[in-house]
């Protein structure tokens with residue numbers, strides 16, 4: 001089976017296993033999604049949701065967040081890792097949205113990449129989840145599972161993103177991101193993958209470093 005056919009098979013099986021796989025981040029607007037995604041770096045979705053429940057009540061749009069006091073904002077997001085840096089990033093991000101985009105999030109991958117704290121993974125997630133446009137973000141789960149399956153032969157997220165986008169039909173990019181994350185969280189754990197319980201075991205090269 002070639003790699004494109006292998007991807008189709010794996011996606012089919014994972015769709016059955018994780019129906020309706022989607023982001024677990026809570027948000028009510030694309031702006032709130034952007035903030036949640038920036039906060040999620042090196043933090044769990046549960047930690048982010050605990051913080052954003054109050055954060056979004058206090059600063060529901062970029063206009064309030066742009067005017068926030070930085071020290072107070074740091075305290076507001078203390079529940080996530082790297083909160084000093086993230087507080088600066090989300091405040092600056094809100095200021096850019098207000099000053100350059102009239103408070104709207106730009107629906108453009110390259111413009112998203114220019115926002116503070118937004119890297120390629122985040123921009124892909126925002127395009128796909130926020131705007132229902134093609135996007136395939138590579139996080140630690142997507143990278144690990146893809147390598148173990150033998151779909152990619154590198155740890156470089158940028159190269160993995162390009163390779164997966166080549167192998168996977170464009171209409172499946174966003175869903176595949178979520179399916180591989182679910183599978184990485186539930187079964188293909190970093191330390192002890194549960195290969196004996198894995199529904200895609202038969203197609204996996206099990207390249208486990």
Ligand code: SF4
Nearest residue numbers: 188193195198201204
């Ligand atoms: S067979 Fe093992 S290594 Fe391969 S995807 Fe499943 S859990 Fe991961």
